Amino acid sequence: MDLDRGVEQFDAVIIETTGLADPAPVAQTFFVDDEIQAMYKLDGIITVVDSKHVMQHLDEKKPEGVENEAVEQLAFADRVLLNKLDLVPDLAEQAKIEARIKSINTTAEIFRCQYSKVDPKHLLNLNAFSLTRVLEMDPEFLEAEGADHQHDDSVSSIAVQFPGELNILKLEEWISYLIGDPARANNLFRYKGVLAVKGHDRKFVFQGVHMLFAGSYSDDHLWGPDETRECRFVFIGKNIDKESLRAGFEGCKQDEKLRFAVGDNVEVQTKEGWKDAKVIGLWEKGCPYRLELKDKVLIALLEHLNISHNLHCSKGVT
Template structure:
């Protein structure tokens, strides 16, 4: 009996493995996390989510895009702060809460903000006695955007400000080189050479996390989970002062900021997409990340979108639950953002109660189409997020993306 009790106590005291998921803004961390959560690995996972921005969006992206999300996979959200800076105390408090619920999960994943230096996050596991007794780092997994990483590595930072992309690669136990379909083989080899110049011992795994046709990515989760790859000895050899708080004073580039929205309003989808295209053209290099979950006028499903620099992707996902508030969440992260301009232009894409469409079903109109101005009849209003659906006299059907004379006029 005594031996059995001893074994039970030892099992109860076993440290929970923690995967630290890092990578610059838009590299694909949340996409990877969603894949892990829905994969058939038999593990119960607790997620600690951290975002850099005024409005948290990633927790909604996780739950919206993962239909198999279970109560045992708990998301603790730390928004509006960087886990390596102002909210590390929050991280410790979350570990204390998780310790009381340890029977509900087998492992923990910490997804850091794209602006985080992994060093202070890793340091937490060694400088706090409670965390050290409860959990251990399994591995630091860094997701790298093959298309944009070079410009981030080469970015000139102000004096005293570190390059987060460099730090994220330097601390990686595994690098997932993502978006390999967007660059050539020569470019991939050049990126891998840059990565190895920063971290010569790191294992690089090429991947395409958002595979064509919605297929799951071809990635072996056994190569990134349960690998026991983190080595304090290796870190101390590279950074002897790793355990010193002063060694990891972390200052962000003050030109980088966020503008976020969260409010109960529905969007004119066509108008919003046109606005985003204009933003991409005007400020693409400075738009590190933009993402959102939107309520679209006339649609019962959530519109989920994400963007990185000049790349944008959006799709309708699951339906709004009965009684769920149809609110929109949106966050821009980038350099030298004009808060007032972005706020005004975003709000101009919302559909207000006072807005009345100029035309009704059955009205005769003319629409600007590929063949010029063509006559037709309005057959539906607020269809698929657009103010008008029009059947042209020639037989085709088109959408009017906005209720303005640029697209549709009376016949």
């Protein structure tokens, strides 16, 4: 993009695509192109819907291997402009259209309009791809119509919420599995969530498009002392299975009891071999154990708790 060279100053760039465009490559450009990332940020994706013909387009059967562009454009949207409503005077039909859109994308905000007239404040400065915005995700969307859409062969959105904290190593392995296979990742159009990680007071926020995953701990958002630590997320995609996703994330929960307590003498496997150590801390920054070796070197040990080959009791200790 050479806009910054040809125009003295501008506030934003609006990219208009065709009605047959796949939004994914456009969105991904803002994640993978370093030059574009340095100058621009993706504020949001807006989809304009022809209310008169949208159901026809959504129901259109495509040849095998060909995606339905109308469905994908709704799946990626942050805002949906339900346009030409004057051509659909039946209120029941309008409600049916909105419900169908919500079954595809439960998080997109819908604005009814004619001639595409919408207050610009609803379309600009959305910060939809900001991790901070993910933290503002309203838990009530989990109960919204369409949020629990049944698994089938269509594009849909699913949302899950459950109490508990996750083991960071298990979480990293699960995410790698989830987006590591191109075929599986290509069916994950957009996803975002807020997670509680064992040993961290900061909330872990993530979002992604297909295989492009971004996640970090929020410095400005901590779990409160009386706040229920929980995980909540939403996935929008094709052929997604809510129970499989829930099971995958819940499989990362830290429910196992630690084998050792503070003050226990242990042996830990290091690059130099087995060494004597003492447990001096538990669950610091996501690590189950903080150890001190006899030479006063500190180790933060990150391990699956059901694997004992790199940490065991000191000789003579049972």
